[in-house]
Amino acid sequence: MAGSTQSRRSVLSRVRYLGSAHDGTHHFWIQRLTAIALVPLTVWFVISIIMLAGAPYEDMTAWLSQPVPAILMVLLIAATFHHAQLGLQVVIEDYVHQQGLRVAGLVLVKLGAVALGFAAVFAVLKIAFGG
Numbered sequence: 001m002a003g004s005t006q007s008r009r010s011v012l013s014r015v016r017y018l019g020s021a022h023d024g025t026h027h028f029w030i031q032r033l034t035a036i037a038l039v040p041l042t043v044w045f046v047i048s049i050i051m052l053a054g055a056p057y058e059d060m061t062a063w064l065s066q067p068v069p070a071i072l073m074v075l076l077i078a079a080t081f082h083h084a085q086l087g088l089q090v091v092i093e094d095y096v097h098q099q100g101l102r103v104a105g106l107v108l109v110k111l112g113a114v115a116l117g118f119a120a121v122f123a124v125l126k127i128a129f130g131g
Contacts, residue, residue: 031087031090034083034086035083038083044072065129074125081114081117081120082113082117085109085110085113089106092106
C-alpha cells in the first residue's frame with residue numbers, strides 16, 4: 001500500500017523532501033559564511049605576502065611565528081578547505097549521477113580536504129612553535 005501512495009504523489013511532493021537529511025539551507029549558509037570569512041582573510045594574506053615579497057626565509061618564518069599571523073593563517077586554511085569541500089560537494093551531488101561514484105567522490109573530497117587542511121595547519125603550527 002505504501003508503494004502505491006508513493007506513485008500517486010506529484011512530482012513536486014516527491015522532490016520536496018529529497019536531499020541529504022534536509023540540510024540544504026544549512027549547507028547554503030555555511031558556504032556563504034565561509035565565503036564572507038575568506039574575503040578579509042584573503043585580503044590580509046595577499047597584503048602580507050606583498051609586504052614580505054623578496055624577504056629571506058628567516059623573515060617569513062619570524063612573521064608566521066607571531067601569534068596574530070599564525071592564527072589568521074590557520075583560520076584562512078580552515079575556511080578555504082571547508083569552503084572548497086562544500087563547493088565540490090555541490091558539484092558532485094549535481095553532476096555525478098551514478099550512486100557509487102557519487103559516494104566515492106564525496107568521501108574522497110571530504111577526506112582530501114581534511115587531510116590537506118590538517119597538513120597545512122600542521123605546517124603553520126610547526127613554524128609558529130619553532131619545531
